[in-house]
Amino acid sequence: MGSVLLETAPLQANLSIEPTDDVSLSADERYELITRRLQEVLNGDLIKAILAEGKHPKGYWGTAPTGRPHIGYFVPLTKISDFLRAGIEMTVLVADIHAFLDNMKAPLELVSHRTKYYEFLIRAILESLGIPTDKLRFVTGSSYQLSKEYNLDNYRLCASVSEHDAKKAGAEVVKQVESPLLSGLLYPGLQALDEQYLGCDFQFGGIDQRKIFTFAELYLPRLGYAKRAHLMNKMVPGLSGGKMSASDPNSKIDLLDPPEIVKKKIKSAFCEEGNVEDNGVLAFVGAVLMPISSLRKERIETATTAGTSTDDLAKPFTTESAPPSATFSIHRDEKWGGDLHYSTFEEIETDFKEKKLHPGDLKIAVTQAINSLLAPIRKKFDESEEWKAIEKLAYPPPVSETQKKKKKEKVYHPPPPGKGKNQAAGNHSELEAPKQEKPSSSS
């Protein structure tokens, strides 16, 4: 297609990065790496076929730069680190137009600063995991979603899709409010077109995107475009706990939060003894901490085998007493039974369900692990004048209503961004699709 893609310049890599696209990996091993821990894969054969030819499949994941990215972003990014290690050419769509439409009070200029902030952060996260981001491409929606070709395709799609199918496709992602907006019906189609215009072989998202994904599989071929594969992550409840504190803006952990704030927020997180269903703290261990700990272990093993130093390598989330098979440890005083070691998430879940693992002990371990994850990101932020400047522009301090009114009589773009629904959004960690009219917390 004739769309013009504006790639934003990659960040300077300040951390030492080892290339992890291991050329020794077989096609089967790559496919296993790409699809592990996913809840569902549609048209996986398409990816297998590309791998069998020794080529790099192209993937795409979209995120709308609305509020401030929080710790939930580790969930898709941990999976994306698998993709990158398996040699996927990955595109991150920063859906600036969707973000703008989601809350038109924030002007496009502010959204463009946030778009840059998102890229800084996403690269910093992946680099902190030791994942090279040279096969990661950032594309802003506005670089092609306003083009002539894209819009004609959008019109063509709208002249093929029934209202009913569009509504059904967005049912999980677009909040069903009393008076739904027309844009909610457009989003599924636009997301389908993005697959074509970003030239991907698969789209990745949370399982809440399933209907949007099957919609794309049905309708893209009707426009003469290829059907893509779809890879879906499990939904992970927010760290703050699904139902309890979505309306409490203090409960979300910002990726730049200092250790004491992280500790405080996790301490107040919902993590009920024996409850493994609605437990964001526990889920975060399975979706993020254990995979990252495994990755760290593998690196140390590789270095040890090669006889090189392991001093600079990040440590797995295990204690010194852990057996070699363990990937996650909970430190406990001897009087409470001593350390607990786990090699699979199922073991942790079982212990928690049977109340052998106490929420207080889990929270301490998770706090330490998260702080070890955030430390290099904070460091990178502190060292980058450019990033710090962008942060100020992207999230300016709220101006009080009185102050504002004194200065100007007519203000069409109220400045305090990140307030209201955007602040409350993102309680679940797979919230890539644009939402509209998000009501408080009723999911």
Add this chain to the structure above:
Amino acid sequence: MGSVLLETAPLQANLSIEPTDDVSLSADERYELITRRLQEVLNGDLIKAILAEGKHPKGYWGTAPTGRPHIGYFVPLTKISDFLRAGIEMTVLVADIHAFLDNMKAPLELVSHRTKYYEFLIRAILESLGIPTDKLRFVTGSSYQLSKEYNLDNYRLCASVSEHDAKKAGAEVVKQVESPLLSGLLYPGLQALDEQYLGCDFQFGGIDQRKIFTFAELYLPRLGYAKRAHLMNKMVPGLSGGKMSASDPNSKIDLLDPPEIVKKKIKSAFCEEGNVEDNGVLAFVGAVLMPISSLRKERIETATTAGTSTDDLAKPFTTESAPPSATFSIHRDEKWGGDLHYSTFEEIETDFKEKKLHPGDLKIAVTQAINSLLAPIRKKFDESEEWKAIEKLAYPPPVSETQKKKKKEKVYHPPPPGKGKNQAAGNHSELEAPKQEKPSSSS
């Protein structure tokens, strides 16, 4: 706005044209000319204010180049001739993208030929009425409806408009079918944006556009754009008769039909004795023939007063025995009561209702008048090699399905255009907005 408008080159004026934007007309007289015979005017004060300043208001009328324009086009064009005489700077939007979306089987290239054919025809009609078209601008939808600015505005609008309001706005124009298409919800918004992008002060259409017009009045200001005036024509039933023969492709009079075909078609038109409600033949007299006859009378009077020759001027639709006040005559043999003369449409309606005027006599008079209207258009067509070439491209002779299949196995754009729903469309004379999934005849 930053939209780029591609104006297509005006046709060579082969007919002698007198400028009818009479500078001696007062603002009040112009307003009267602009609004006479309309069923409804919204925000007329806006037009009055522009006229009061001695300026030329800008108007817009849209038509989608789907099928072949038929004689029903005389209805809006007769009104547009009033606008032009009153000094309106008139834009005709040839909505090529809408036409393409309406029936995606016809490729865009074919639509572009039809767009040119429409312009030839519309100019020829107005010129045959002696109306100068130098203040008439033709704009194709594709020249700006795919632009970045327009599409961002479309997205902004969709993020402001509820599904409910969009559906309500299109209820009269977009056919309510079992499984309505998403495009039907977009059209009202696009038509509203057209007002802004065409830079008009008012939009003109049939009264069936009322909900779309009030939708535009409500939503354009929410995007920061001005509310426009809206001028609405009465709906005129098709010449073929509303209910009886919409499915009969032979019942519509093409603007290039020769006299004997016109005669045949009017002869078979639905025109029930005493029925003035569903009577396209009668309605055509009121909406087209009497206004044109009046115009011709005025011209002859002006020439006579000025002492210039009236030989080249077209004659009004009256017989020689008509009194000076008459604008329409029905010729009848003395044995049936002799000629009938009317100065207002109400008089004809009354006579027809009271069965003093027989359908057969009415049909003969209408046939003669229509043939006198079409003669200069046919002449212009016959004399223009360019127009004839465009006609061949725009409406290529149908290729039989057997022929087609023999040549190529995979054909995505079946060539016989103007068949099926497009052929059946346009039964009413104010069908400017795109229709979708037009069912047979159930209105």
